[in-house]
Amino acid sequence: MRRIRNFFIAGLIVFIPLAFTVVFLRFMFKLVDGILREPVEMLIGYHIPGLGVVASLILILLIGGLATNLIGKRLIALGESIIVRTPFAGAVYVTVKQIVDAFIHSERTPFQHVCLIEYPRKGMWSIAFVTGETPASMTGGRAEDLINVFIPTTPNPTSGFLILVPREDVIYLDVPVEDGLKMVVSGGILTPEQKKTVMEGSPGE
Numbered sequence: 001m002r003r004i005r006n007f008f009i010a011g012l013i014v015f016i017p018l019a020f021t022v023v024f025l026r027f028m029f030k031l032v033d034g035i036l037r038e039p040v041e042m043l044i045g046y047h048i049p050g051l052g053v054v055a056s057l058i059l060i061l062l063i064g065g066l067a068t069n070l071i072g073k074r075l076i077a078l079g080e081s082i083i084v085r086t087p088f089a090g091a092v093y094v095t096v097k098q099i100v101d102a103f104i105h106s107e108r109t110p111f112q113h114v115c116l117i118e119y120p121r122k123g124m125w126s127i128a129f130v131t132g133e134t135p136a137s138m139t140g141g142r143a144e145d146l147i148n149v150f151i152p153t154t155p156n157p158t159s160g161f162l163i164l165v166p167r168e169d170v171i172y173l174d175v176p177v178e179d180g181l182k183m184v185v186s187g188g189i190l191t192p193e194q195k196k197t198v199m200e201g202s203p204g205e
Helices: 002-044 051-067 070-085 089-105 177-185 192-200
Strands: 113-118 125-133 146-152 160-166
Touching: 002 051, 002 070, 002 089, 051 070, 070 089, 113 146, 113 177, 125 177
Parallel strands: none
Antiparallel strands: 113 125, 125 146, 146 160
């Protein structure tokens, strides 16, 4: 089981940037070649629900197995070098790969703390997540200390936007990141206090 997990993680690291690049280029191609899309889809044949999910899982595991041996690593490195040298596609691939590496190889969650930010206007507050310190090169010469803060959307916390906030304007909350995410996803229905009440009142205690 551990070997399969290692294969899967190694496969994700290679597969996600490649898949994103292919999907993006495919989208651009469809804009130009949209007239031929319907005739081609008619020639594909039958549609089997769920087949794409099964095929993707198998492909990720195969890529993971390939990426964990010496020959496979060399083949993947060769393929990546070709993609990186490709204009535009290379920039997309490198950017996505760096993001995936940061999420998978990090020993901690990319969200470091739950916080409150006075946004979108004074008197209104948003739940946000501190993701790190703002480097000096991104402060535009400002003397004040800035913090990278990600404000997620509800109910999909994977989308949102980044703002750079002065450190003194960030209110840190004594709440686990997981509870903060649950509150965002549920639109405020699930809160740490409600979770504790449910656990204390659960049957069998």
